[in-house]
């Protein structure tokens with residue numbers, strides 16, 4: 001096999017960019033040692049392990065799910081197992097547990113604990129995770145718990161969570177970002193990721209498009225003083241290949257390997273940005289809140305939900321519309337911050353009570369929201385100042401956001417869902433209404449939805465108006 005097109009990126013250029021940035025003191029180092037990409041990259045797994053100090057005598061455990069994944073005429077998992085066996089390593093295979101045949105795999109406490117147990121019993125020196133979002137999120141937790149060298153074989157360009165040290169887990173039924181561990185190496189082989197089912201690639205584009213509303217939310221949170229970690233360097237880094245991504249968006253929709261490679265590399269940089277920022281804020285704002293609520297609702301009622309990225313894509317259009325409406329209101333000078341609009345404990349508990357009769361889920365949300373509400377009550381003057389001096393902030397936000405029509409056209413080019421009714425499966429209209437209305441109550445991050453609520457611009461009529469604008473864009 002030709003190795004000419006395989007790139008081993010030791011990330012020295014990005015490390016230097018981060019080290020020399022004005023925000024360097026608040027950024028963390030990239031823990032990922034290398035990204036190996038290009039056609040045939042997967043075949044270099046033995047060399048990658050050797051570079052990481054894992055020699056042929058080491059015991060290696062491969063962690064995956066049961067979903068077949070194609071690599072030319074073979075299955076990706078078989079290829080990985082065969083490569084490790086041929087390099088004489090002792091190998092074990094641990095498969096993610098499912099409650100029952102056909103059940104959806106959730107990264108909940110039970111699944112994570114049983115995966116850690118199963119891998120512990122194999123006493124490996126290194127872990128190779130083969131899969132997409134959930135498998136890799138759990139793999140990073142296992143590698144962290146057992147201090148294992150960890151190589152990730154990414155099997156789809158479906159989310160941006162491969163290249164960072166955080167995992168999204170389900171804690172008491174609530175989606176929570178939990179610190180885990182950077183993979184040591186990431187393998188992105190277009191012959192693997194481009195053969196993932198097309199809806200997964202389209203989901204990846206949806207997750208990627210969160211970068212506009214998320215970075216504007218991150219800026220807002222910094223401006224009001226809630227989270228002062230906003231980094232222009234990381235935002236610029238994440239947008240480096242944006243023009244190229246726009247150019248290939250229609251090729252993405254048919255799984256063109258080069259186009260999927262561009263998307264995968266954008267997603268990788270999004271992951272690195274989150275890891276370096278030490279939080280998911282660079283890629284997770286209002287749009288992720290909406291998606292998290294839709295997923296939590298489906299999980300609570302044991303029904304399948306549409307893929308994470310496909311929801312985030314639609315919700316990114318929604319977030320762009322919300323931002324536009326809030327900016328217009330702020331620029332009109334007709335916006336007043338009212339402490340009465342901050343939700344109470346009863347508001348939060350009743351927003352989530354129907355998802356969990358034990359009350360644990362609602363309490364988990366309140367525990368997070370309480371920190372934000374306490375802060376808000378103490379900093380009303382800071383928020384009022386930002387509102388009254390909005391025009392200077394608006395220029396900054398304008399440079400971070402893209403219009404809803406832009407986000408829509410990229411999704412349409414890739415034939416990805418644009419409206420909630422186009423999601424597969426589609427959440428009911430009342431669930432969508434609930435997710436939009438209550439999204440800001442699930443965690444302690446300040447975003448445009450919080451500001452909209454504070455200025456009284458997020459009532460039932462506003463939600464209906466946003467949804468009807470979304471429908472117009474989608475048609």
Ligand SMILES: [Zn+2]
Nearest residue numbers: 159160207312
């Ligand atoms: Zn995401």
